[in-house]
Amino acid sequence: MQENQDTLMNGSELPSQTDKYFTPDIEDIRVGYECELEGSDKKWYPYKVELTKDSYGPLIDLDGNKRVPYLTKEQIEKEGWELNKQYCRHFGKQCIRLDGVQQLMEMEYDFKTYILKISYDCGEFMNCFLFEGICKDINTFRYICKLLNI
Numbered sequence: 001m002q003e004n005q006d007t008l009m010n011g012s013e014l015p016s017q018t019d020k021y022f023t024p025d026i027e028d029i030r031v032g033y034e035c036e037l038e039g040s041d042k043k044w045y046p047y048k049v050e051l052t053k054d055s056y057g058p059l060i061d062l063d064g065n066k067r068v069p070y071l072t073k074e075q076i077e078k079e080g081w082e083l084n085k086q087y088c089r090h091f092g093k094q095c096i097r098l099d100g101v102q103q104l105m106e107m108e109y110d111f112k113t114y115i116l117k118i119s120y121d122c123g124e125f126m127n128c129f130l131f132e133g134i135c136k137d138i139n140t141f142r143y144i145c146k147l148l149n150i
Contacts, residue, residue, distance in 0.1 A: 021067040022136060033139050038065040068137045071109070075138045079145065081107060095150050105150055109135070116141070118148060 024035060031051045036044040044067065077083060081091035091107045106127065108117045116135035122128035130148050135141050 019070070021069050023066060024068050024137075024139075028139070032142075035066050035068045035139075038067075068139065071111075071114070071135060071137050071141055073111075076107075076109065076141070079138075079142065093150065098149060105130075116144065118144070118150070 021036070024033075029035075029049060031049055033049040035047055037047045039045055047066075073083065076091055081093045084090040084092060087108075089108050089110060091109070093105045093107070095103055095105050097103050103120050106119050106121070109115070114134050114136045116131065116133060117129060118131040119127040119129045131144055133144075135144060
């Protein structure tokens with residue numbers, strides 16, 4: 001059976017192209033998490049979770065009044081990745097591996113399905129994949145890069 005093109009690998013629906021934000025799952029919110037909170041004036045304000053005694057309080061108490069923008073090309077570039085001009089979904093970043101060797105990391109990101117692939121050239125025309133999965137926002141992207149030491 002062919003998978004519906006309007007669903008992600010995990011079965012959830014794809015957002016419409018006009019959606020720019022989503023409501024994060026509470027378990028994804030951690031110190032350093034960036035989102036927007038809706039004020040009493042119905043305007044959205046940037047918010048970053050900081051390490052304080054009550055930093056999680058405002059987010060837990062709000063039901064649906066927090067949002068996170070979907071990952072953009074500009075956010076990826078701001079994190080030091082360079083767009084490959086030949087392939088609009090491909091980026092590269094020079095990194096120092098744990099053994100001290102400089103390595104070009106390659107990334108492919110599908111802005112419709114949110115599938116992120118990070119790999120490097122491991123010789124003989126082969127790519128070694130470090131990560132392949134769903135990444136909807138800058139918070140998740142930064143966390144993945146941190147775990148991969150990129």
